[in-house]
Amino acid sequence: MTTDRPLAWLRIADRYSPWREAAVVVAGLGTSGFAAADALLELGARVIVLDDLDSDENREKATLLEHLDATVRLGPGSSATLPDDIDLVITSPGWRPDYPLLAAAAAAGVPIWGDVELAWRLMHPDRIVPWLGVTGTNGKTTTVQMLDSMLRAAGLKSAAVGNIGRPIIEAINDEIPYDVFAVELSSFELHWTHSLELHSAAVLNLHADHLEWYGPWLGDPDAAMDGYRADKARIYHNVRHSCVYNVAEPVTEKMVADAEVIEGARAIGFTLGIPSISMLGIVDDLLVDRAFVAQRHDSALPLANVADVHPNAPHNIENALAAATLARSFGVPGPAVAAGLRNLKLGGHRIATVATIDGVTWVDDSKATNPHAANSSMRAFDSIVWIAGGQTKGTSFDDLVTAHASKLRAAIVLGVDRQVVADALARHAPGVPVVVIDRHDAKGAMTEAVQAAAAFAERGDTVLLAPGGASKDMWPGYAARGDDFAAAVRGLPGGGVRQ
Template identity: 45%
Template sequence: MSASRLDALTSWHADWRGLRVAVLGLSVTGFSVADTLTELGADVLVVTESADEEYERLLPVIGARLWTGSLATVPAELEAFVPDVVIASPGFSPRHPIVEWTRASGIALWGDIELAWRVRDKVLRSDGTPADWVLVTGTNGKTTTTRLTASMLVAGGLRAAPCGNIGTPVLDAVRDPGGFDVLVVELSSHQLWYLGLQSGPRPLSPHAAVCLNLADDHLEWHGSFAAYRDAKAVVYQHTRVACVYNKADSATREMVEDADVVEGARAIGFDLGVPGPSDLGVVDGILVDRAFLADRHTSALEITTVADLAAAGLDAPHIVANILAASALARSLDVTPAALRAALRDFALDPHRIEVVAVSAGITWVDDSKATNPHAAASSLAAYPGALWVVGGLLKGADIGPLVAARGSGVKAAIVLGTDREAVRAAFARHAPEVPVFEVDAAETENVMARVVDLALEIARDGDVVLLAPAAASFDQFTSYADRGRRFADAVRERIREQGGERDDDDSAPDAGA
């Protein structure tokens, strides 16, 4: 197919009929891509190693074909299909054989975000324009910030939806018949890598964007930290109004400085310090905006207070930073400080994000299973200094040494689980040899969290915090970080029930380890 025809496919109402599209992968994202394209009249072949039974049943209903089998090499069926475009699910790395074949063959390679941007005009706002997009990425805090931003926009009277890597495919939001004023799109580094390949005449141009922070993660997918950083930086390209960055993370500021943005777009900083003009920050325990007001050189607008956030369980330093970032994004769309406060009053963190699952015998048990990399775990340890740290899993190529060097000596003890335990043990031996380190047998699967809790009860005493902040992925022993967190919480509650434990405000609570 000629490049000119692909370049013309920048609207839901363009002629997509007969376009041959190979869709790689059949997760929720892959199915949304196939469903969208068949609705548009494209000829769709889905290529995947295995298919969920429901998706396999639905594909012929929507008019798509399915091929399953090994993807270690390019299937002959895919070559014979001669696709005009290949759209890959985010799990396919740049070095996957089919991705490499696609690029070497000169076939257009898209991700789902590219397709969603091209067809974003299916449902229009009352003024006849598509929804604005606000993009959120970062090594950690993406989901919390995405949810916060969407909540603030809704409190401000806008129809807004969180979507993307948060769970709801962007294509599903684009096709929602009710329509939205704003889509708040959480983007993984994988999605951004594919977005960085776009070459059409109308590249994605968000109203506002943020990269919250940058640290080692997904290095096995990208191949290097530099490649990971470059993928994250794509989030700021062609931003129209506000490039929000973390003043405490110089990498995000450099991304903004290097970005090719629309003339007039502003750089908006945030951190936990006193803000300058065009920043959001904290002054004497008050979160303030000095960016989105006319007299920002001499004045500031109050958003909320740290005391109010503490009452809602939102005062951990990294959560406060997420709130400031979300506030900046929402303020770029003229949402009032009063609406921000209203949203925060009703907001609750996701499960498995610094979630207190029990308090008994004076011991607080905290589930931060979503801390799937060292950077996220560092925030957890900062929120709970002196905790008994449950750590380990799949490190995904990340070096846990700097985290143990920075935070390890401050923990009471470490309980190590997971496949990459040797790296964790070595980090403690080198950087915090005085800290007691305990292990759960790697062969433990079904009972791993029961063993973790038993060990913790032997060590913890009144006033201690047991913190599950693994700094690693979960797929070695669990189906997901959520499964890991649920099993931790279940094991904690089971032991408390067995011991007849109650909350620590009850004098009858037993001693730890009883």
């Protein structure tokens, strides 16, 4: 099943390595898998792409890759077995280590990389671009967007890449001579990295998520959080300049303390309070820098107004501070931090006000796909009719409900794990009315949820879609869920006009 000719050069492989000698399996034909296969084919590797999904989109990608001499196998069972004489496996980030193909590769001593590791290797030695990396349970995409906007405002050629949607390998192969990459990295992506040396890196926060990924392959549900934490911490390994942590979450500072970094790298905190030395924080409604200034012992440099951050919720100000810290670590001047925040137009479904009807504000935060993200939303409002549910991914809602029970006018729960949320409400907020939506058609379920919320909401309330769960039980993604919420709100009496 495995190769009898291990390629020693793979341990230090880069773009100039003899890739024509290598037989590589690309596991998964998603966006990152296609980009990885394309890059390897360009270098002359023998590439076999495996994916169990035989969809129109995958067949179209397969046709393109086959024209470049790849072998592509689609359909159920295609990825169950490791082909013979394989030197390297490039895995889709979502595939667990206990997936049969990956388990077989590991048992046979075949190296397994993710597309991020491949991108890092292929960037060397002639296309090197510094990486500013962001991970965490929540806020990654927003923070990377803020960071990219700040870098651009400073006149730098920047690209937002990675888990944000664009494979890093694509950007490396662009003809644009980039100055820097703003890189979003998920725990899945970090799990399959081995040799990254980022310029600077940030862990925004750490809370239970994706435990259904870690628990099974670790063989112990209690070990799932440890595995998740360990993968997030990998972002700090071999950082060269700044390890950025969240002062409010000591676990992130401990990750920095435990990390093996390049000598001279600094630990830099961000806080919603007044910053100490080597931190960024808030003073008199200003984002200020007390880390990257010569006079940090007795002064701080104003960077931007809190009012420059949109939306102006506490967790989003934290995102802005994290982005500013990474930008400042790369030499971005203060005015560019402010300009970057003002210039930024975030994607939808992040605490977006859909309408105000008869004094009730309807807010779409469908992007809140775990309890910690929902907590960030709920902190921003005083009286809430909460629409929640979806795929809870093995997480608990007990702490979330306990923290916000006093704010809840009512709760509407829907989705495959609706009972998980309902049970937490029954345990910790027994006086809060709960409506359980049992229907499984997405639009109909959301319409019913919105109508139920409207029946409870009073003037001054916020009806908040902050599900705390993923969306793919009923929708293609969180954006579709948010769109259905907005459409249902617009269908209410008075919903056609935002007041």
